[in-house]
Amino acid sequence: MASLEITSNVVKIDSEIENVFSFYSDFNKIGNFVSAARQLGIINQLPEEMSEFTKQVKDVRWTTNECVITLEKLGDMNIKIVEKEHPKLIKFSTSGQLPIEITIWIQLLQNGPYDTRMRLTFHSDMNMMLKMMLKGKIEKGINQLAEAMAKIPYSLLSSMPAVENPDLFV
Numbered sequence: 001m002a003s004l005e006i007t008s009n010v011v012k013i014d015s016e017i018e019n020v021f022s023f024y025s026d027f028n029k030i031g032n033f034v035s036a037a038r039q040l041g042i043i044n045q046l047p048e049e050m051s052e053f054t055k056q057v058k059d060v061r062w063t064t065n066e067c068v069i070t071l072e073k074l075g076d077m078n079i080k081i082v083e084k085e086h087p088k089l090i091k092f093s094t095s096g097q098l099p100i101e102i103t104i105w106i107q108l109l110q111n112g113p114y115d116t117r118m119r120l121t122f123h124s125d126m127n128m129m130l131k132m133m134l135k136g137k138i139e140k141g142i143n144q145l146a147e148a149m150a151k152i153p154y155s156l157l158s159s160m161p162a163v164e165n166p167d168l169f170v
Helices: 017-024 027-039 048-056 128-150
Strands: 002-007 011-013 057-062 066-071 075-085 089-096 102-112 115-126
Touching (some): 011 128
Antiparallel strands (some): 057 066, 102 115
């Protein structure tokens, strides 16, 4: 097995670190945001690679610390929050029917008022052939994800109540 670790570029978020940390440390808040984005059609404006992934999603269920995404061809992908270091680190790990396990962590740094810096780190152990095939795509994807996350209005979302499992596919 070969270890693959990719770190995104550092991105600037125009929000307080507490709002960003609070959002990503609770799947209820993330799920509600995704549900609202889907209902408003914002999901349809994602980059092509990300919209291809969302087309594969058949069901999503979550609690505060765990999310289960059912994918068309892969089955269930479980994502758990496995570590939190308030307010600077949230670590997620996958399990389930995926061929590899993935760990992604969000690192946050308050750089000033309404200036939070964030970077994402992707880690997985996989065979060398898979690593060579996926490395470039994962590098591109992790940077696109970081840039998309930087555009979310966390300050506005901080007042949004968290509701467990609204229907994402209304």
